[in-house]
Amino acid sequence: MIGYNDLAVAAILVVLNAVLTWMLDLGLSRAILIAGVRTVVQLLLVGLVLKTVFALASPILIAAVALAMFAMASYEIGSRQERRFAGAWGYGIGAGTTMLATLLVTAFALLGALRPVPWYAPQVLIPLLGIILGNVMNGVSVSLNALSAAIMRERPAIEARLALGTDRYTALKPLQRSALRSGMIPIINQMSAAGVITLPGMMTGQILAGMDPLEASKYQILLLFLIGGGAGMGALAAVYVATWRITDERDRLRLDRLAQR
């Protein structure tokens, strides 16, 4: 068991970091301290909430927590976009595709490999949903952002192709490809580096908590497959929906459907 005084000792590192950047006038000390405080407040709060949810094991409460997680992820994706779609599409594309991919992959894991009883057992469902959601969110938001930035940058090239009689999906294909690549590289790196360059956080935690390393590895493999599959599915769906929305059925580029800045 870790005590609060142990955490206080660890916090010295963060404070030291802040003092150093302040002395070197790097303008980061404030951000570091705020992030440190947020870590403490958010994680302790989440720990308290989860403790309650686990103890009550009420399906309605679990659903409410899951919904709140989806809402926050949707807001994050939307607010990370440099160029959002106008209206409900601005948050809708990211939210819809993230939810779709997360729910599919979570259901797949619950029914397939993990099979908790009951299936919505919060000790399994909530952490699982959290890690999948977080990674799908990253894949979706990075891909969406890369796609809209590339479309803005490559506008003359896209319009030149359309004007020469190319259909919208062919004209946007190279941009889709590079947007998906940007969204998928983190998870591909995570899978290739797992165990060799980094020991994934979850596995580290399990081993520190006393689990057999081989068992911890198996869980980690399962999780990496789940988040890899989820992030890929979410990013793919998001890129295709965004491509469809930023063009129209007359094969025009519709930048007017992005929100004005």
Next chain:
Amino acid sequence: MLEGQALRRLHLGPVNFVLRAGECVSIAGKSGAGKSVLLRMIADLDPHEGDAMLDGAACSGMPAPEWRGMVTYVAAESGWWDEHVAAHFTQGADFAALFPAVGIPAEAAAWPVARLSTGERQRLALLRALSPQNRVLLLDEPTSGLDAENTGMVEVLLRGRLSAGTAILLVTHDPEQATRMASRHFEVRDGQLVENIP
């Protein structure tokens, strides 16, 4: 051959016009008057009201890529979607026949686009738009950055297309070019397309 029927977008229109096969019509007007808006509307590149007809076939009645293969818009600002020049032309294009006609060496096909000057880009963007399917060319200042010699070569190329029956809508700021190339002269003024009758 090409007929515009009550085309309207933003502050422009309704615009009606008829363009005959092998005819070149010039369009002048202040910048911002809506010349590009008009050409883009005819190519169906922006949402608009009204319709355009090619030999009685409505633009709205066929897939847009098919329409744009026949009624082809060449923007003033050229766009490039590949690193190399050759990738922007149809496979099997005869660079040795095409490029020298506008004063560009055939070897330029192997060049990266980044190596091209503005004027070279402009001429190649026009060349790549020419295809056997073209019935109408919508040209947005195709020679604006070119010297007299290159402008002359482009005009010869365009005359060749005209005599083959292609119609051309030519947006140009140069009244002399309009006189050389076009048989009728229009101006976009106060949101309307008006014919300048000498």
